[in-house]
Amino acid sequence: MVKPDWIGYALGAGALAAGLLAVTSRRILRAAIYLLFSLLALAGLYFWMQLEFMAAVQIIIYVGGIVVLILFSIFLTHQTDELLPLAGTVQRFGAALVVLSGGIGIFWLLRAVPPSRPDAAAPSVHEIGKALLSIEDTGMALPFEAITLLLLAAMVGCIVLALKDRTTPS
Amino acid sequence: MTLKQYFRNIWDGMRSLAAGMRRTGYYFFHHKEIITQEYPDVPPRLAERFRGEVVMPHNENNEHRCTGCTACELACPNGTIKIITKYEITPDGKKKKALDKFIYHLELCTMCNLCIIACPTDAIKMSQAFEHSVFDRSQLIKILNKPGSRLMEGVE
Amino acid sequence: MISLEFILQSVDRWLRDRLGHEVAVAVEYVLVGLFVILFFAVLGLVLVFMERKVSAWMQVRLGPNRVGPGGTLQTLADTIKLVSKEGLTPAGADRFLFNLAPVLMIVVSMLLLAPIAFARNVQLWDINIGVLYVSAISSVSVLAVLIAGWSSNNKYSLLGAMRSGAQIVSYELSAGLSVLTIVVLSGSLQVSQIIEAQQTGWWLFRGHVPVLVAMIIYLIAVTAETNRAPFDLAEAESELTAGFHTEYSGMRFALFFLAEYANVFVASAIGAILFLGGWMPLHLGNWDAFNRIMDWIPSSIWFFAKTFFFIFVIMWFRWTFPRLRIDQLLELEWKYLLPLGIVNLLVATTIAVAGWYF
Structure with a gap:
């Protein structure tokens, strides 16, 4: 498989540009769509790195789940032609500070730990499946179970919310 | 459940x-x-009760049965029929009312059949012709009695 | 023997001899892109014609029969009409998103074509997560519908998009569960390995009742995911004029239209690969003579025959059943298909672990 470096750089730049547009756009739905493109570019990066499982999961969860959820909540709460208010000075400086410190942090990290390409091929689906339920040192059984608990709690919460209407007659 | x-x-x-x-x-x-009728290629099978337009049948001597009584004109709910009468001199010298022009506005007709029911002499009937498209509306105003036609003997 | 694989290999060798490795690969990328676009155009023409004929015959009519021999050129004439029409953008619409939605829709459909095996060893991209890739990418198409509905600035479009969103997000689960049934039995996500696992017989025949149930659930779920009747609430013409693509006209409408049929094709092709063995010919146990005759039929014909069988079944659904109400739609998914799918998956897993399939 030919995978020149420039594709990776282009995808990274695309993700950054879409992210920048997402935070600067004043139309809320467009911001959500730019976020979608940023997430898609990240998935593309995973594909470029031949981490196909990761990329597919990124698309299913973030694009198919989170962005759809965001769009739904925008649909239910906003008017089409409403512009978002501009951010205040404090917010702007705060955001710039956070971005700058984050950037410096990542730069410092990259210098301290230079990135390297792993020689081994990306793990197969079999290995991922086994690792998810393995209870050995590198196993992921504990986080996996923790996530299932979290999801169970969320589902119970949903049912409780849905039931509320019936107990209180209006 | x-x-x-x-x-x-x-x-x-x-x-x-x-x-x-x-x-x-x-x-x-x-x-x-399959119930589709391929109409222009194959002549359509029309239902017996289908009404296309009002016609006035004439016999071989160019005679019709309309006395010009205007019963159909009165029966028509939307002024489709206009009858113009004239006075004819009969051979024995009497003046007699007769049909001059039976004007039929096809563009106004709703094919309700009331005129046919009203006619006391069965002079008009419904035909199944339905290809009425023309390029000018005035072509839809028809005179149903043929030129030179006259009342059939014995119809009062 | 001339097969699709042989033709492609000769083209590849010819290009490599003339141009060298790097350029040949680049040229092949371009050729594949052109192939996908051409394939979509032909697919649109064929499937729209097929749909009109099937619907006509099921409703005791004749269907298109004027343009060209037997009406075969009717869809071409319609396409020319659509392309030459004016593409309107309604006042107050978000121009950028309004133009983006149909393009996103069609690009998603094109991406879905990648892991489909058209014949023996003919596949655009034999990605190792095959069917997971398909369910991932197909979840993006709901976004195109949502964007189209919002950016049209029209209440019908918005309502259609909301319905479509709820519908696709729900039915994705059932489709995923029925795909998982086959993944469990085959032990792989990769399309080529799933087909290889059906060497001795298609899963439909080998997997007992669970595979049959999974196939029925899959067919219902993909009919819903492609927004086709009886699940076409997103574009219910009697209530919402045309739902999310009410405001679209001309070429942009044509893209939505094409994407619908492309999605039907992809869904049917995946169904054929999972349940009927893709390009794998029909093999019956030890009947060597019979098996050899079946092998003699080209693999691409097997693939397309199975795919078009599923397409026909989905069209059959559309022209038989009345549209569901939104609450019935969600009830069907959450109270019937999903619990049945989960139980079915458990049974299939038991069968796979115990090795009870043939």
Whole structure:
């Protein structure tokens, strides 16, 4: 498989540009769509790195789940032609500070730990499946179970919310 | 909902859907039952009761049965028919009212059949001609009695 | 023997001899892109014609029969009409998103074509997560519908998009569960390995009742995911004029239209690969003579025959069943298909672990 470096750089730049547009756009739905493109570019990066499982999961969860959820909540709460208010000075400086410190942090990290390409091929689906339920040192059984608990709690919460209407007659 | 009912629902649903699919599947493979009429190529099969326009039949001597009584004009709900009468001198020297022009506005007609019912002498009837498209509306105003035609003997 | 694989290999060798490795690969990328676009155009023409004929025959009519022999050129004439029409953008619409939605829709459909095996060893991209890739990418198409509905600035479009969103997000689960049934039995996500696992017989025949149930659930779920009747609430013409694509006209409408049929094709092709063995010919146990005759039929014909069988079944659904109400739609998914799918998956897993399939 030919995978020149420039594709990776282009995808990274695309993700950054879409992210920048997402935070600067004043139309809320467009911001959500730019976020979608940023997430898609990240998935593309995973594909470029031949981490196909990761990329597919990124698309299913973030694009198919989170962005759809965001769009739904925008649909239910906003008017089409409403512009978002501009951010205040404090917010702007705060955001710039956070971005700058984050950037410096990542730069410092990259210098301290230079990135390297792993020689081994990306793990197969079999290995991922086994690792998810393995209870050995590198196993992921504990986080996996923790996530299932979290999801169970969320589902119970949903049912409780849905039931509320019936107990209180209006 | 009991568990039995739940599975009963699934079973009934599947069965009724399969019944529907069997019907459409049957039609899909039986092309002989097709009801489409390929009209310009094949003359259409019209229903017996189909009404296309009002016509006035004439016999071979160019005689019609209309006395010009205007019963149809009065019966028409939207002024489709206009009858112009004239006075004819009969051979024995009497003046007699007769039909001059039977003007029929096809563009106004709703094919309600009331004029045909009203006619006391059965002078007009409905035909099945339906290809009425013309390029000018004025062409739809028709004079039903043929030029030079006269009342049939014996019709009063 | 001339097969699709042989033709492609000769083209590849010819290009490599003339141009060298790097350029040949680049040229092949371009050729594949052109192939996908051409394939979509032909697919649109064929499937729209097929749909009109099937619907006509099921409703005791004749269907298109004027343009060209037997009406075959009717869809071409319609396409020319659509392309030459004016593409309107309604006042107050978000121009950028309004133009983006149909393009996103069609690009998603094109991406879905990648892991489909058209014949023996003919596949655009034999990605190792095959069917997971398909369910991932197909979840993006709901976004195109949502964007189209919002940016049209029209209440019908918005309502259609909301319905479509709820519908696709729900039915994705059932489709995923029925795909998982086959993944469990085959032990792989990769399309080529799933087909290889059906060497001795298609899963439909080998996997007992669970595979049959999974196939029915899959067909219902993909009919819903492609927004086709009886699940076409997103574009219910009697209530919402045309739902999310009410405001679209001309070429942009044509893209939505094409994407619908492309999605039907992809869904049917995946179904054929999972349940009927893709390009794998029909093999019956030890009947060597019979098996050899079946092998003699080209693999691409097997693939397309199975795919078009599923397409026909989905069209059959559309022209038989009345549209569901939104609450019935969600009830069907959450109260019937999903629990049944989960139980079915458990049974299939038991069968796979115990090795009870043939």
